[in-house]
Amino acid sequence: MSHYILHRGERSAPRFGRLLLPLATAALALLTALPAQADGSQPxxxxxxxxxxxxxxxxAPADCxxxxxxxxxxxxxxTDPAQFLRPDGKIRAAMLFVDFPDAPATESTTEDAAQLTPAADWLREASYGDARLSITPINRWMRMPQNANTYGFERGITFEQHELYVGQAVAAADPYVDFGDYDIVYVVPTKAAGAITFSPTYLFDPGTTGVVADGKRVKWAVTFGQDMWRWGFKVLSHETGHIFGLPDLYAFSGETHGYVGGWDVMGLIxxxxxxxxxxxxxxxxxxxxxxxxxxxxxxxxxxxxxxxxxxxxxxxxxxxxxxxxxxxxxxxxxxxxxxxxxxxxxxxxxxxxxxxxxxxxxxxxxxxxxxxxxxxxxxxxxxxxxxxxxxxxxxxxxxxxxxxxxxxxxxxxxxxxx
Incomplete structure (x- = not known):
């Protein structure tokens, strides 16, 4: 599990990731009387x-x-419709592949994509067909300008560091991608980048300029880490759930899965x-x-x-x-x-x-x-x-x-x- 909940200027240790944040008519049967006493009479x-x-x-359901x-x-x-993505209809995502001066890629991008892209079908079934995630892999390695170990993933990445990482990945891919065509950006590192350990979600800070490409602000992104090889494609479903506004259901302290166990991907992936x-x-x-x-x-x-x-x-x-x-x-x-x-x-x-x-x-x-x-x-x-x-x-x-x-x-x- 990998996401952070941080406000701008804060730092958190890389646990199971937290989201990196800046700052009816009821279908009820008729109501009946309360249960009778043992002798059949009513109190x-x-x-x-x-x-x-x-x-x-x-x-009405709205009352609940x-x-x-x-x-x-x-x-x-x-849920704030400006801060979070509405999970309805076609959702367009660009998948970028990045390597680093100290960790050049040796595998193919298709191998990494295959680890994550099945999440699109999973999400479609989970949403009863309402959310149709379309992932476009940009099948080339984009070289990041910094070594992998300089971004702070291992030390507990801050929101500012994470936004820098997203911005550099977008800038490296900009010659090959029209970001105006996409709602979400997924950033996938090479297997060789062991320092990129976990997979936080990026939500824009409305009080800053943030990341802009092709005249459009990048509002939602997930930067995957080496934990994607442990969790598989459902890590994408978990992190995209944060983009939709869902919280983490596992515990940040104490017994990790003592709240919901494995009953929701927002708990145990x-x-x-x-x-x-x-x-x-x-x-x-x-x-x-x-x-x-x-x-x-x-x-x-x-x-x-x-x-x-x-x-x-x-x-x-x-x-x-x-x-x-x-x-x-x-x-x-x-x-x-x-x-x-x-x-x-x-x-x-x-x-x-x-x-x-x-x-x-x-x-x-x-x-x-x-x-x-x-x-x-x-x-x-x-x-x-x-x-x-x-x-x-x-x-x-x-x-x-x-x-x-x-x-x-x-x-x-x-x-x-x-």
Whole structure:
């Protein structure tokens, strides 16, 4: 994983990379009365509120969308369209290949391109066909003006150093590329450049001139490092997710994959279920409001979920809002498509907090099997999908999510909030 979140003038150590930054109608079933007591009768408090709850209209999905923390990479739905690239339609990317005076290339550019370009098909499937990434490899080596070990990757690169690196790569390629034709620039170093260790994402600083070529400002770039040979093409999917405004789901401190395990490529890049979570797909516009069921106040609802791996139709998310910036989400996941290697199938339940910073747990998966020993290649949370008969409860917020049954490719859940 490789990206940085830095403001201009800051430095960070190269851990698993952080993003280098400058500075509906709800698809809900009818609300029902709260559960009966063991003898079948309703508590007095429920009887008193039954008419009010039954008369209450299902909430619109917009009522469960959360505001962002800063407008940068977070779980909010108010993603800044000027700062981040809209992940819809054709997205044009130029792939540049660079070598260095102290690390001349010996391999072909096609070998390096083959390591990353499959991400275009992966992204198309992940977005249900909405985001069509078109990568144009510029198949020649462009010589950078500095030695590879002078850019600061090994010491914890700063935003200024990273912008210099992007600018020099663009300048070297300018005679061969019309940058006015592209939305994203991918910079790929030769295998020989061991000092270019990791793969940060570059987002422009609106307060500076930045990098300009062919009359167009380069606003979004990813500079790949030697970790691309470990992570493969999904490192491009992860880093491009930052360009779309998504935060890191792995932890910058403590247990690296203790928040979401391998359930989203924004967490563990090589995870067993790497498809973008349903919340991210909704945030990015790949899941429509009509596919989201929202409960934003006390009440109860039964929702039939379609798996997020399938395209179109049905309800993909059941969301219970718990505060100004928090919500619980339930989505159905199964082992197919991009998630074919999933360690468990069922209902994934997680908490979202749009006030939490990237790398500090803005999304946290609830584990249906705490203390279990997952299978080979699986992290502790990877076998945590909930099965029929299981339930999740958060007493502090009054949220309860029961998985009722699974049939016909759908899973029925009951969500409630007291």
């Amino acid at each position: 007095d408090s429920v009887q008193a509120n039954a008419a009010q709850q039954a008369a209450r209209k299902p909430a 969308a959360l505001p962002g923390r800063t407008g940068w990479t977070d779980e909010g739905h108010d 090589s995870g067993a279920s790497p498809r973008y979570s349903g919340w991210h797909s909704w945030k990015l516009g790949w899941i429509d409001d009509k596919e989201v069921a929202c409960l934003d106040a006390a009440g109860q609802s039964t929702v039939k979920l379609s798996p997020i791996e399938s395209k179109g139709g049905g309800t993909k998310l059941a969301v219970v809002r718990t505060g100004p910036t928090t919500a619980y989400v339930a989505e159905a996941r199964r082992a197919e498509g991009l998630d074919s290697a999933a360690c468990s199938s069922g209902v994934l339940i997680y908490k979202v907090d749009s006030a939490a910073q990237t790398g500090a747990g803005p999304m946290r998966v609830m584990d249906s099997t705490p203390g279990s020993t997952p299978g080979n290649g699986c992290l502790p949370l990877d076998d945590g999908a909930y099965q029929p008969g299981q339930s999740f409860t958060d007493a502090a917020t009054g949220v309860r999510i029961d998985v009722l049954k699974a049939n016909g490719g759908h899973t029925t859940v009951r969500v409630s909030r007291t």
